[in-house]
Structures are given as C-alpha cells and as structure tokens.
Amino acid sequence: MNSRKGTARALDIPARSCYNANVKSHLMAGNYPAERKRNHMDRIYLDNAATTAVAPAVLESMLPYFTEIYGNPSSVHAEGRGARKAIENARRQTAAAIGAASPQEIYFTGGGSESDNWAIKGAAFANRKKGNHIITTAVEHHAVLHTCAWLEKQGFRVTYLPVDGEGRVTAQQVADAICDDTILITVMTANNEIGTLMPIAEIGEIARSRKILFHTDAVQAVGAIPLNVQELKVDMLSMSAHKFHGPKGVGALYVRKGIRLDPLIHGGAQERGQRAGTENLPGIVGLGAAITLATENLTGKAARIAALRDRLMDGILSRIPDVRVNGPREGRLPNNCNVSVRYIEGESMLLRLDLAGISASSGSACTSGSLDPSHVLLAIGLPHEVAHGSLRFTLSEATTEAEIDTVLDTLPGIVADLRAMSVLNANTTTVSDETFVCPRK
Numbered sequence: 001m002n003s004r005k006g007t008a009r010a011l012d013i014p015a016r017s018c019y020n021a022n023v024k025s026h027l028m029a030g031n032y033p034a035e036r037k038r039n040h041m042d043r044i045y046l047d048n049a050a051t052t053a054v055a056p057a058v059l060e061s062m063l064p065y066f067t068e069i070y071g072n073p074s075s076v077h078a079e080g081r082g083a084r085k086a087i088e089n090a091r092r093q094t095a096a097a098i099g100a101a102s103p104q105e106i107y108f109t110g111g112g113s114e115s116d117n118w119a120i121k122g123a124a125f126a127n128r129k130k131g132n133h134i135i136t137t138a139v140e141h142h143a144v145l146h147t148c149a150w151l152e153k154q155g156f157r158v159t160y161l162p163v164d165g166e167g168r169v170t171a172q173q174v175a176d177a178i179c180d181d182t183i184l185i186t187v188m189t190a191n192n193e194i195g196t197l198m199p200i201a202e203i204g205e206i207a208r209s210r211k212i213l214f215h216t217d218a219v220q221a222v223g224a225i226p227l228n229v230q231e232l233k234v235d236m237l238s239m240s241a242h243k244f245h246g247p248k249g250v251g252a253l254y255v256r257k258g259i260r261l262d263p264l265i266h267g268g269a270q271e272r273g274q275r276a277g278t279e280n281l282p283g284i285v286g287l288g289a290a291i292t293l294a295t296e297n298l299t300g301k302a303a304r305i306a307a308l309r310d311r312l313m314d315g316i317l318s319r320i321p322d323v324r325v326n327g328p329r330e331g332r333l334p335n336n337c338n339v340s341v342r343y344i345e346g347e348s349m350l351l352r353l354d355l356a357g358i359s360a361s362s363g364s365a366c367t368s369g370s371l372d373p374s375h376v377l378l379a380i381g382l383p384h385e386v387a388h389g390s391l392r393f394t395l396s397e398a399t400t401e402a403e404i405d406t407v408l409d410t411l412p413g414i415v416a417d418l419r420a421m422s423v424l425n426a427n428t429t430t431v432s433d434e435t436f437v438c439p440r441k
C-alpha cells in the first residue's frame with residue numbers, strides 16, 4: 001500500500017492548495033516546458049519570506065512537548081510544572097534575542113497577524129481617552145493595514161504615510177504627521193515584499209520624546225538582522241516563529257514594561273491575563289529555540305546571505321534586459337531580491353519557475369492568489385503593468401551558490417519564452433525607460 005498517499009488522502013491534505021486554478025489545471029494538463037523538473041528534495045526554495053523550513057534542532061526541541069511533557073502549563077502537578085518551566089524558558093530566550101529588559105515583556109501569541117492586531121487595537125482602545133489618531137505607512141503588511149482600516153470604522157483616524165521610490169518613510173515625515181491626538185505610531189521594521197528597512201531607531205527617538213506609543217511589525221526582520229528593542233526605542237514589537245525556522249501559528253509581542261494594552265482575546269488568565277487560551281506549548285518551545293538559533297552569529301550569517309542575494313540580483317540585471325530592482329540596494333533585508341521584468345506577468349514566470357523546480361513569489365503569499373497588483377509596488381510608484389511583472393526571491397541560510405546559479409541559468413530562458421508570447425511589448429506598453437535599470441535592446 002502506498003502509505004504516504006493513502007495517509008494524505010485520509011487526512012484530506014490538499015494537493016497544492018496555494019495554486020490558483022489556472023496553475024493547477026496547467027500542471028494537470030501536463031504542459032511541462034523544457035525546464036528541468038525536480039523532485040521534492042531537489043527543489044530550490046527561494047520563498048523564505050512566505051515561510052521557512054523548521055530547523056531540525058528546533059523540531060527536536062519541540063518533540064518531547066507533544067508526548068512526554070504535555071501538561072497544561074496552568075496545572076499545578078508535575079506535568080503542568082514541566083510545561084510552565086519550558087514556556088518561561090522560551091520567554092527568557094525570546095527576551096534575550098531582542099534585548100528586552102525582562103522576560104515579562106514577552107507575550108506569546110498565535111503568530112504575526114495576532115501580534116499586530118493586538119498591539120494596534122490594544123493600544124488604540126487603551127488610549128482612546130487620550131486621542132484617536134494613529135500614524136502608519138502605505139506599505140505595511142495587511143495585518144497592520146486592515147487592522148487600521150477596521151479601527152477607522154470604530155472612529156479612529158489613521159494617517160497612511162506615503163513612501164519614496166525605494167519604499168522608505170523618513171522620521172521627519174512621521175514627526176510632521178504627529179497631532180495633539182496622536183496615540184500610536186506603527187511602522188514596519190522591514191518590508192515583506194521589497195525588503196526595505198525603515199529608520200526605526202530615528203522614529204523611536206521621536207515617538208519617545210513626544211510620549212507616543214511606537215509599535216513595529218518586525219515579522220520579516222527578526223532572525224534576519226540584529227535587533228535590540230531598547231536601542232530602537234520601540235514600545236511594542238511583533239514577530240512570528242515561522243519566518244525564522246520555527247513552527248507556524250505561534251508568535252510573540254514584545255510590550256515594554258509599564259505599557260497597558262487592552263486584551264484582544266478574553267478568557268482564562270494565561271499570559272498574565274493579557275492573552276487567554278491554553279498555551280501552544282510545543283510551538284512556544286519551538287519559537288524560543290528558533291529565535292536563539294536564528295540570532296546566533298547573525299551578522300556573519302546575514303553577510304553570507306546578502307552576498308548570495310547580490311549575486312542573484314546582479315546576475316538577473318546582467319542577463320535579462322528590461323529588468324529593474326524594487327527596493328534599495330543598501331538598507332534592505334539581506335535575503336530579499338525583488339525585481340520587475342518588463343512585458344510579462346509575474347504569475348507566468350512563477351509557474352514556469354515552479355515547473356523548473358524553483359519556488360519564488362510574485363508578492364506576499366497571502367495576496368498571490370489575487371490578480372490585484374501589490375500595494376507596496378504601487379506605493380513606490382510602479383505602473384500597474386510593471387507591478388504585475390514582479391518576482392520576489394527570498395533566500396535562507398540553506399541557500400547555496402549553486403542554487404543561485406541554477407536560477408540564473410533558468411530564468412533568462414523563461415523570460416525570453418514568455419516575452420515572445422506576450423501581448424505587452426515595446427509598442428503597446430506605456431512604461432518610461434527610466435523605470436528600468438537596463439535599457440531595452
């Protein structure tokens with residue numbers, strides 16, 4: 001019996017649920033182009049901003065908490081005490097990794113979206129009597145943007161700061177937007193689509209001096225660049241374990257001592273009464289192990305990944321005409337390479353790359369099922385058709401030079417094929433040549 005297939009069927013595991021219908025039917029029809037097909041183990045995974053593989057040591061650290069030390073951390077018996085001890089250890093590990101003053105400043109959540117929701121809604125409602133104005137940016141993740149939009153319906157006022165052509169806001173823009181009734185500033189540490197790093201320490205300085213709460217969504221930055229919450233002067237920081245080789249569905253919110261948030265989830269007294277619900281014990285243990293591993297020797301690891309990222313970026317620019325890099329060359333996440341390829345659709349390139357065994361993304365994973373262009377690419381000033389032609393490659397510690405070279409050998413042929421079929425071409429497109437790094441040949 002084919003037990004793996006049988007089990008997958010029994011558990012109702014979807015074949016590849018993130019694929020849109022077109023992609024799926026294309027694959028099923030067996031329309032495989034010439035690119036080399038790979039089996040699962042042989043694939044090149046360059047979508048680490050969407051999610052990462054759980055590190056073997058992280059998995060190892062979690063396993064006993066499913067079957068051996070499985071007590072409810074609120075229980076007083078030995079099993080419960082063992083579980084509680086593990087959670088408090090993970091809290092210490094997490095606090096140490098981001099330079100928090102105390103482990104009590106770390107609250108475990110169900111992931112990055114929950115951390116963002118809680119920080120923003122919790123701060124807004126706890127400070128409603130002081131004011132109702134929130135400052136954010138146009139390029140935040142939807143976990144922030146949709147939360148802000150929801151708060152607008154509850155009577156809050158939100159300023160969405162525009163960004164420059166590389167996706168950055170300045171601290172001065174933030175300072176200029178502050179009003180007497182501003183209660184919260186929320187600006188992401190690093191952009192999930194184009195990797196732009198925001199001037200968090202400068203904004204933190206302004207927020208602290210004006211006594212306004214400052215939250216940063218650091219979901220893409222934790223484990224990618226060194227972070228210290230005290231140096232950055234942030235009051236709240238969101239993270240998500242699955243972005244740094246930990247498990248999915250678990251995250252944390254750093255909340256500086258003395259700051260009061262309204263709880264988002266009501267019920268039991270877990271997380272000091274701030275976040276009800278029996279703790280995700282193995283997940284929290286995994287988060288603690290993952291953040292410890294990810295932040296060890298981070299400067300060296302980031303430099304190695306950035307060198308590979310530059311090899312990829314420079315290789316794409318030199319081998320494919322009419323390509324532009326989205327986001328800055330300096331001041332970006334070490335693992336992020338985002339490019340727009342003129343005249344063709346990112347989705348078509350993704351499909352062809354996938355068939356060649358290469359996983360990338362044309363935006364954030366949450367939006368890639370939609371045909372709307374990315375709000376981030378539009379915010380940096382790209383016309384719709386150029387935004388549609390974007391590809392995001394995000395590397396990890398496991399990425400090798402050979403993998404990057406395979407992508408560089410594969411992508412130009414895919415682009416040439418798709419351009420040959422494209423209805424968009426030099427005669428129909430309205431994009432100005434200055435948008436592109438390489439002049440059209």
Ligand SMILES: Cc1ncc(COP(=O)(O)O)c(C=O)c1O
Nearest residue numbers: 111112113141143192219220240
């Ligand atoms: C910047 C950013 N914030 C928040 C999130 C949401 O995190 P999670 O998937 O853990 O809910 C993501 C996920 O892609 C992200 O990239």
